Amino acid sequence: MRRFTVFHLSLQRWLGIVVKEFIQLKRDRLTFGMIIGIPIIQLLLFGFAINSDPKHLPTAVVMAEASPFARAYLAAMRNSDYFDLVGSVESEAEAARLLDRGDVQFVVTFPPGFQRALVRGEQPSLLVEADATDPVAAGSAISVLNHLGNEVFTPDLPGFHPQGKQLIELRLHKRYNPEGITAYNIVPGLMGVILTMTMVLMTGLAMTRERERGTFENLLATPATPLEVMTGKIVPYILIGLIQVSLVLLAARWVFDVPMLGSLVLLYAVVLLFICANLTLGITFSSIARNQLQAMQMTFFFFLPSILLSGFMFPFRGMPEWAQVIGNCLPLTHFLVLVRGILLKGNDVSLLWPQVWPILAFMAVVLGVGLKTFRRTLD
Amino acid sequence: MELAIDVSGLNKHFGDKHVVRDLSLQVREGEIYGFLGPNGSGKTTSIRMLCGLLTPDSGSGRCLGYDVLTQSAEIKRQVGYMTQKFSLWDDLTIAENLDFVARMFGMRGRREAVDRALDDLGLAGRRHQLAGTLSGGWKQRLALAACLLHQPRLLLLDEPTAGVDPKARRDFWEEIHRLSASGITILVSTHYMDEAERCHRLAYLSYGNLLAAGTASEVIAAQQLATWELSGPDVTGLGEALRQLPGVEQVASFGARLHVSGSDAALLQPALERFCRERGLRLAQVDSTLEDVFIQLMRHRPDPFEAAS
Numbered sequence: 001m002r003r004f005t006v007f008h009l010s011l012q013r014w015l016g017i018v019v020k021e022f023i024q025l026k027r028d029r030l031t032f033g034m035i036i037g038i039p040i041i042q043l044l045l046f047g048f049a050i051n052s053d054p055k056h057l058p059t060a061v062v063m064a065e066a067s068p069f070a071r072a073y074l075a076a077m078r079n080s081d082y083f084d085l086v087g088s089v090e091s092e093a094e095a096a097r098l099l100d101r102g103d104v105q106f107v108v109t110f111p112p113g114f115q116r117a118l119v120r121g122e123q124p125s126l127l128v129e130a131d132a133t134d135p136v137a138a139g140s141a142i143s144v145l146n147h148l149g150n151e152v153f154t155p156d157l158p159g160f161h162p163q164g165k166q167l168i169e170l171r172l173h174k175r176y177n178p179e180g181i182t183a184y185n186i187v188p189g190l191m192g193v194i195l196t197m198t199m200v201l202m203t204g205l206a207m208t209r210e211r212e213r214g215t216f217e218n219l220l221a222t223p224a225t226p227l228e229v230m231t232g233k234i235v236p237y238i239l240i241g242l243i244q245v246s247l248v249l250l251a252a253r254w255v256f257d258v259p260m261l262g263s264l265v266l267l268y269a270v271v272l273l274f275i276c277a278n279l280t281l282g283i284t285f286s287s288i289a290r291n292q293l294q295a296m297q298m299t300f301f302f303f304l305p306s307i308l309l310s311g312f313m314f315p316f317r318g319m320p321e322w323a324q325v326i327g328n329c330l331p332l333t334h335f336l337v338l339v340r341g342i343l344l345k346g347n348d349v350s351l352l353w354p355q356v357w358p359i360l361a362f363m364a365v366v367l368g369v370g371l372k373t374f375r376r377t378l379d
Numbered sequence: 380m381e382l383a384i385d386v387s388g389l390n391k392h393f394g395d396k397h398v399v400r401d402l403s404l405q406v407r408e409g410e411i412y413g414f415l416g417p418n419g420s421g422k423t424t425s426i427r428m429l430c431g432l433l434t435p436d437s438g439s440g441r442c443l444g445y446d447v448l449t450q451s452a453e454i455k456r457q458v459g460y461m462t463q464k465f466s467l468w469d470d471l472t473i474a475e476n477l478d479f480v481a482r483m484f485g486m487r488g489r490r491e492a493v494d495r496a497l498d499d500l501g502l503a504g505r506r507h508q509l510a511g512t513l514s515g516g517w518k519q520r521l522a523l524a525a526c527l528l529h530q531p532r533l534l535l536l537d538e539p540t541a542g543v544d545p546k547a548r549r550d551f552w553e554e555i556h557r558l559s560a561s562g563i564t565i566l567v568s569t570h571y572m573d574e575a576e577r578c579h580r581l582a583y584l585s586y587g588n589l590l591a592a593g594t595a596s597e598v599i600a601a602q603q604l605a606t607w608e609l610s611g612p613d614v615t616g617l618g619e620a621l622r623q624l625p626g627v628e629q630v631a632s633f634g635a636r637l638h639v640s641g642s643d644a645a646l647l648q649p650a651l652e653r654f655c656r657e658r659g660l661r662l663a664q665v666d667s668t669l670e671d672v673f674i675q676l677m678r679h680r681p682d683p684f685e686a687a688s
Binding site: 213214215216217218219220221222223224 | 452455456462466468469
């Protein structure tokens with residue numbers, strides 16, 4: 001009788017292959033760690049950190065009069081949990097600066113004579129300016145504000161308002177992105193995400209490739225110093241990064257009609273800084289990783305929190321404190337604020353420093369680790 | 380005579396493995412020095428320590444007059460190191476590889492040097508060919524040209540002829556001798572006995588220990604190994620029986636001949652004579668070869684990792 005050997009399955013052979021695969025998996029510690037680590041990290045991030053209904057948004061107040069009614073309104077805002085009053089400022093100009101810097105999400109302005117107008121039933125106006133660069137982040141807080149007026153003042157002013165009439169007029173200014181177009185927020189953000197992905201990965205592979213092919217030994221046998229090798233390998237990728245950014249910017253301008261209020265030179269300067277930070281990380285990964293697979297895994301391990309905790313996909317202020325601390329360590333978080341600030345708010349150089357120094361600090365730390373692990377000698 | 384390499388007491392550990400143990404080596408300027416030993420015996424590690432790629436854990440010494448512990452940058456500039464595995468860039472052309480190496484050494488007159496190297500190699504016509512597409516022999520020649528580019532005073536060659544055909548191997552050794560004649564010192568590690576015999580002097584390294592050093596005949600003489608050749612119609616199956624005889628330490632087959640060696644000639648000779656008389660074999664004393672001597676050295680120093688397992 002003829003056997004159909006194609007379909008014949010030897011249990012012993014098959015088990016042999018399964019066992020070998022498990023043994024190899026066990027030996028590759030990093031892969032093993034990723035298998036365990038990735039689900040845990042994703043669970044923690046998705047489960048606890050991500051919240052698309054952000055509360056406790058920082059809010060500044062401009063008080064032209066400190067009347068009991070104004071205070072009552074502020075107290076109600078605080079009690080709604082959506083607003084954290086971070087302080088009152090003297091002038092509109094100062095408030096605008098806070099918004100530009102991204103220090104506050106809302107500015108509430110009580111006009112002079114607010115209480116008198118309210119008591120007389122004259123429907124005083126309350127000016128609320130919102131930073132709407134990310135439409136999602138401000139959305140639910142704004143809808144809460146809409147009801148707040150009547151809820152606060154009706155018990156104190158019974159009979160003053162006919163059914164359906166608003167006691168105060170809420171004048172809402174959605175700054176920077178009045179129509180709430182998500183592309184305005186997403187497209188500049190994508191620039192950062194694309195750069196993070198490609199820059200870290202490509203440089204990560206560049207060095208481990210040398211090690212895997214054995215050409216690294218040749219490089220080490222020459223008088224080349226670690227600094228020369230590291231920086232020399234970085235430069236081509238800086239150019240690639242700049243090309244990527246230009247492509248995204250062209251698309252943003254001509255396809256998505258994203259406004260570009262700030263200086264392009266400034267934008268490219270910021271991009272350059274961000275590219276360097278990512279390349280430094282890539283080079284450091286590659287001096288730690290033993291092969292290209294490990295370098296890719298490390299990149300992925302960094303990319304995941306970068307996307308989820310930077311404020312790219314989910315509102316940064318919606319995250320709990322600990323997640324914000326992690327997010328603040330990532331260069332992407334600061335880059336997003338910088339790019340949105342320059343493109344959508346037209347920020348100038350004077351407003352950038354609070355986001356620039358964390359990126360510089362990140363770079364310094366990573367470069368330090370990289371130079372330390374870079375094996376000048378093979379041991 | 381000046382010493383190009385003069386080190387003593389070099390030690391290197393990787394984790395808890397003691398890879399090189401108290402290595403002392405004196406190589407004279409302009410000589411070809413052979414470096415022998417079984418796989419994993421620390422040859423590559425020793426070479427890497429000499430050219431500044433690895434820092435010794437302890438020991439001291441000078442290479443080309445520079446301190447091996449503190450002046451690795453100066454050493455690298457004057458040493459050409461050819462790695463065991465082809466380690467130039469497969470995805471660069473022949474000319475691009477040479478040009479890159481020349482830049483790494485900060486050479487003046489780079490273009491001329493590269494052109495000259497290509498002409499010497501006979502590769503000028505194929506300068507735009509990718510290095511990865513070269514055959515084993517050509518890769519080896521290119522690697523040698525690359526490490527000669529900056530005109531080093533010392534060449535360290537780590538098993539340069541592994542996987543290369545006999546013709547290319549012979550050409551390679553002719554080149555080595557030419558270089559030696561022009562005053563370059565050459566340290567070469569190898570497994571091939573014919574190559575070992577082409578060296579001016581030899582060292583035998585076994586699992587971190589330097590067991591023998593000197594010219595080929597000095598190394599052979601020092602072991603005091605006696606060897607006999609047995610020949611006859613049917614010697615092939617006799618190995619096992621011979622190993623049982625008193626004084627027999629090695630039996631090696633060479634087609635229709637057997638070589639039997641032992642360090643106690645007085646014990647071995649009568650036993651062999653009787654053995655051959657009984658079976659009608661011819662017996663003749665021959666000179667011990669380098670190979671016999673090295674096998675003997677390996678027998679006395681078993682692989683520590685094998686022994687442990």
